[in-house]
Amino acid sequence: MRDVRRHILEVAERLFYAEGYRAVGVDRLIAEADVAKATFYRHFPTKDDLLVAVLDARDARFREWLAVRVEALAGDPRDRPLAVFDALAELFAADDFRGCAFLNTMVEVASRSHPAHEAAQRHKQRLIDYFERLLREAGVPLASALAPQILLLIDGAIVTAVREGGPGAAARARSLAENLIATARPGRRRR
The missing domain is CATH 1.10.357.10 (Tetracycline Repressor, domain 2)
Structure with a gap:
């Protein structure tokens, strides 16, 4: 089983670095990481x-x-x-x-x-x-x-x-x- 937290971090780092922090919304992070909203917020309560x-x-x-x-x-x-x-x-x-x-x-x-x-x-x-x-x-x-x-x-x-x-x-x-x-x-x- 993959490490979900690490996967979300990797996706976020790639997107933030390529496009900027403000340009990438939480919904996009959730979609790109392919995780449920509840899973995302369990690991990271805020952006x-x-x-x-x-x-x-x-x-x-x-x-x-x-x-x-x-x-x-x-x-x-x-x-x-x-x-x-x-x-x-x-x-x-x-x-x-x-x-x-x-x-x-x-x-x-x-x-x-x-x-x-x-x-x-x-x-x-x-x-x-x-x-x-x-x-x-x-x-x-x-x-x-x-x-x-x-x-x-x-x-x-x-x-x-x-x-x-x-x-x-x-x-x-x-x-x-x-x-x-x-x-x-x-x-x-x-x-």
Whole structure:
């Protein structure tokens, strides 16, 4: 027997990412998931509850994927902070890339107090924490100050990749990150 909750989450994630949260109604979600209305509401009392669950599941999967790809792309911990951008280039090149599901959600729900906005913010904070760890493991000083800057570069690269329709923004953001990291390393003169 299939896991109904997980199936509903998968359908919702696909539709929300492709078409947007507000564009997809509950009746469509129920029809696409091929579940009874009562079953849907037993698992997700509101559409907002479903969106938060989708974001939490996507967060866990994305962070796991990113960690695996970064390690595969860079065996040496010193190279891993920049390998993040190489992994992102792979995502940006995908035909179905529509940007960051978390940024898209923040734009759609707008209110910072909305539970989905808070879930998206948690995801971004977890990424900052991950980048900080990568920077520390790479021996980069000021890791806690640089990690949010890395996220800023990534978020900008994501939006640019959507605008341009390709992976080139990841390489440009990587170059900027390389400069930030080089400036933070000991022995580098600041101008």
